[in-house]
Structure formats: C-alpha cells, structure tokens
Amino acid sequence: MSKVLGVIGATGNQGGSVIDFVLNDQQLSAQYRIRAFTRDASKDSGQALRAKGVEVIEADVADKSSLVSAFKGVNVLFAMTSLGPDGSEVAAGKNLADAAVQSGVQYIIFSTLPPSNKISNGKYYIPHFEEKAEVEQYIRSLGIKSSFFLPSSFMENFYTSMKPQKQSDGTYVIEFLENDGNPRFPFIDIKRDTGNYVGYILNHQDECQGKVIFGAVQSVTAEELAQVMSKSTGKTITVRKVPRDKYLSFLPAQMHKAMCDMYDYLCEYELVPDVVNRIKQDSKYVVKPLTTLEQYLADYAIPN
Ligand SMILES: NC(=O)c1ccc[n+]([C@@H]2O[C@H](COP(=O)([O-])OP(=O)(O)OC[C@H]3O[C@@H](n4cnc5c(N)ncnc54)[C@H](OP(=O)(O)O)[C@@H]3O)[C@@H](O)[C@H]2O)c1
Incomplete structure (x- = not known):
C-alpha cells in the first residue's frame, strides 16, 4: 500500500463505487490506501467509510485552501463535481485541479460529460454538461496526467426521475x-461499475492518459427499456410520451430550457456520437464484466 488514492465524492454514488471496488480488488487494495474527502466527517456516511478502514478527511471543493492540505501525499485523485451553491461546477472543478497540482498529485481521474454545445454546433446548451466539459479542458491545460470517465444515465434513476x-x-x-x-x-450501474472503469484506469494509467472513457453497458430505446423492466418486475410497463407543456408544468421556469436542451440533445446525439460502437469500444476499459440492465433489474422493485 505505497500509494494514496484520494476520492472526492466519496460518500456518493461514483466515489463510493471507486472506494468499494478498490477495497475489494486484491491487487488494487495492495497498492492503494484510500483517503476519502467529505464536507462533514461526523456524518453516518463518513463513519461508514471509517468502518471500512478508509481514512476520512474533511475538505470542501468550494474552499481551495482546505483542498491543498487535504491532498498532500495523494498520488492519484478521483474527482467528480455536482452543482455548487453558486449553481456552477466550474469553480469547484478548477479549485480541485489547481489544488491537486499545487499539492503534488500525479494523476487526476475526473468524471466528465460531453461538450453538448460544441457537438451540436451551438444548438443545445446543457449547463451541467458544459461545466464538466470546461473543467475537463482546464485539467488538460494544466499538464498534469489525467484521464476522464464519462458516465451515461445512471440505472439508479429508475428509483427517481x-x-x-x-x-x-x-x-x-x-x-x-x-x-x-x-x-x-x-x-x-453507477454504484457497481464506476469503480470497475476507474480500477482499469488505475492499472493502466499511461494507456488511459488523455482518454475520455465512456461508461455504459448497453443502450436501449424507451420501448426496449419498458420491455426489460416489465419482464424483470412481472408488471406491465409501457412508455408514455408526454407533451412538452405538460412535462414542463411540473418544473420551475428557469429549468425549462436546460431540461428541453438536455432531452433533445440526448434524443439527437444519444449522449455521445455513434453510441453503440462507442460502448463496444470503451467496454474493454473494465476489470470485470459490466452489470447489464437485466442483471440490475433482477433485484429491482418499483418504488411506491
Ligand atoms: N443521474 C445521471 O443519470 C447522471 C449521468 C451522468 C452524470 N451525472 C452527474 O453525476 C453527478 C452526481 O454524481 P454522484 O451521483 O456520484 O453524486 P452524489 O451521490 O449525488 O454525491 C455527491 C457527492 O459530492 C460530494 N460533494 C458535494 N459538494 C461538495 C463540496 N462542496 N465539496 C466536497 N464534496 C462535495 C458529496 O460529499 P459530502 O456530502 O459527503 O460532502 C457527495 O459525496 C452530477 O454532477 C451529475 O451531473 C448524473
């Protein structure tokens, strides 16, 4: 355990997956000690990490000075961002990247999303895509070794949106x-498979350097999804296409454009260009087989 893997988002889906994967992988757990970052180490989520033998340190991506000292001694940093209090992920992403360089981190693995505005020639603008893509470009500009994990839609969304x-x-x-x-x-399956991709990157840092690795096991149409879900749950599940004005009536007005742009972008570009081939190509960057929709849904019960 000569190296330290720092994890931002350790109490969440992606970071938690990375931690569990490394702890359960014989080779990686022999190489890496994990340092988990959270804003509040006293919470149950922090205690749960400690119980797994993980070092838990308080750090806030909004506060660069807290990051510089927290990152000292970290060799590889896995980082994700989510909407900050100012509604932007860019400041948080730049803070963590600058602090990583300042504290001597050697490699960043950043969870990114595609530059939808550039891909669509200016047609769509999805703030949380653009902001992650901007952070990705910023990290690239710093010269630190890095690679990027681009997750597709989380199967966990079947419990929410x-x-x-x-x-x-x-x-x-x-x-x-x-x-x-x-x-x-x-x-x-973001909880099981983020770590699966990141584990591969940790084992092949030079091969993955500079790459954007797309995290997806398969892509399905809405009707195919309903069929798989019906089969696994034993319920009759169908698809309803909801008119825009009805769909948007449940959302605050300031979210309407971003929501429509995201949905229209996903429909036109399927998240990344040539999605079926891209999945095939990037599913080699895993340590073990990915969780299929069918496997994920085998344990799925529709929430009330
Ligand atoms: N849902 C989807 O289908 C989908 C698809 C692709 C990408 N995404 C992206 O995935 C991201 C969410 O990822 P996730 O589900 O892994 O996260 P999550 O489970 O929502 O957890 C958020 C994590 O971020 C940490 N965090 C938040 N603010 C922080 C701050 N100021 N300083 C330090 N840590 C902070 C939290 O730590 P503490 O609370 O412990 O401090 C927590 O560990 C979003 O950015 C979203 O855009 C979602």
Whole structure:
C-alpha cells in the first residue's frame, strides 16, 4: 500500500463505487490506501467509510485552501463535481485541479460529460454538461496526467426521475418528453461499475492518459427499456410520451430550457456520437464484466 488514492465524492454514488471496488480488488487494495474527502466527517456516511478502514478527511471543493492540505501525499485523485451553491461546477472543478497540482498529485481521474454545445454546433446548451466539459479542458491545460470517465444515465434513476408511475388499472408507465424518432439511451450501474472503469484506469494509467472513457453497458430505446423492466418486475410497463407543456408544468421556469436542451440533445446525439460502437469500444476499459440492465433489474422493485 505505497500509494494514496484520494476520492472526492466519496460518500456518493461514483466515489463510493471507486472506494468499494478498490477495497475489494486484491491487487488494487495492495497498492492503494484510500483517503476519502467529505464536507462533514461526523456524518453516518463518513463513519461508514471509517468502518471500512478508509481514512476520512474533511475538505470542501468550494474552499481551495482546505483542498491543498487535504491532498498532500495523494498520488492519484478521483474527482467528480455536482452543482455548487453558486449553481456552477466550474469553480469547484478548477479549485480541485489547481489544488491537486499545487499539492503534488500525479494523476487526476475526473468524471466528465460531453461538450453538448460544441457537438451540436451551438444548438443545445446543457449547463451541467458544459461545466464538466470546461473543467475537463482546464485539467488538460494544466499538464498534469489525467484521464476522464464519462458516465451515461445512471440505472439508479429508475428509483427517481425514471421511476415507472402506477396507473389506476394497476399497470405502470415510464414518462419521456415527447420527441421525434426512436433514440437509444445508454445506461450504467453507477454504484457497481464506476469503480470497475476507474480500477482499469488505475492499472493502466499511461494507456488511459488523455482518454475520455465512456461508461455504459448497453443502450436501449424507451420501448426496449419498458420491455426489460416489465419482464424483470412481472408488471406491465409501457412508455408514455408526454407533451412538452405538460412535462414542463411540473418544473420551475428557469429549468425549462436546460431540461428541453438536455432531452433533445440526448434524443439527437444519444449522449455521445455513434453510441453503440462507442460502448463496444470503451467496454474493454473494465476489470470485470459490466452489470447489464437485466442483471440490475433482477433485484429491482418499483418504488411506491
Ligand atoms: N443521474 C445521471 O443519470 C447522471 C449521468 C451522468 C452524470 N451525472 C452527474 O453525476 C453527478 C452526481 O454524481 P454522484 O451521483 O456520484 O453524486 P452524489 O451521490 O449525488 O454525491 C455527491 C457527492 O459530492 C460530494 N460533494 C458535494 N459538494 C461538495 C463540496 N462542496 N465539496 C466536497 N464534496 C462535495 C458529496 O460529499 P459530502 O456530502 O459527503 O460532502 C457527495 O459525496 C452530477 O454532477 C451529475 O451531473 C448524473
């Protein structure tokens, strides 16, 4: 255990997956000691990490000075960002990147998303995509060794935003914003497989340097998703395309453009160009087989 792996987002889906994967992998756990970062180490989530033998340190990506001392001695840093109090991930991402360079971190693995505005020639603007993409470019500009993990839609969304809705006749519907065509949506079991990709990167840092590795096991159309879900749950689940004005009526007005742009971008570009081939190409960057939708849904019960 000569090296230290720092994890930002350690109490969340992606960071938690990285930690569990490394702890359970004989080779990686022999090489890396984990330092988990959280804003509040006294919370249950911090205690749970300590119980696994992980060092837990308080750090806030909004406060660069807290990061510089927290990162001292870290060899590789896994980092993700989420919407900060100022509504931007850019400041947080730049803080953590600068602090990593300042404290002598040798390699950053950053969770990114595609530059939707550039890919669509200016047609769509999705703030949380653009901001991660901007942080990615910033990290690249610093000259520190880095690679980027680009996760597709989380299967965990089946418990929240993509939860099938119960109908009065006992069947269920999954609601999608109305759109033209029949796009494919890529998915990942973020809790099990973030660590699977990151484990590969840790084992092959030179090979992965500079690469964006797409995290997805398969892509399905809305109807295919409903079929797989129906089979695994034993319930009748169908797809309903909801008119825009109805869909948006449940959301604050300031979210309407970003929501429509995200959905329309996903429908037009399927997250990344040539999604089926990209999944095939990047699914070699894993330590063990990925969790399929069917495997994930085998344990899935539709929440009330
Ligand atoms: N849902 C999807 O389908 C999807 C797909 C692709 C990408 N994404 C992206 O995934 C991200 C969410 O990832 P996740 O689900 O892994 O996160 P999560 O489970 O929501 O957890 C958020 C993590 O961020 C940490 N954090 C938040 N603010 C922090 C701060 N100021 N300083 C230090 N740590 C901070 C939290 O730590 P503490 O609370 O312990 O401090 C927590 O560990 C979002 O940015 C989203 O855009 C989502």
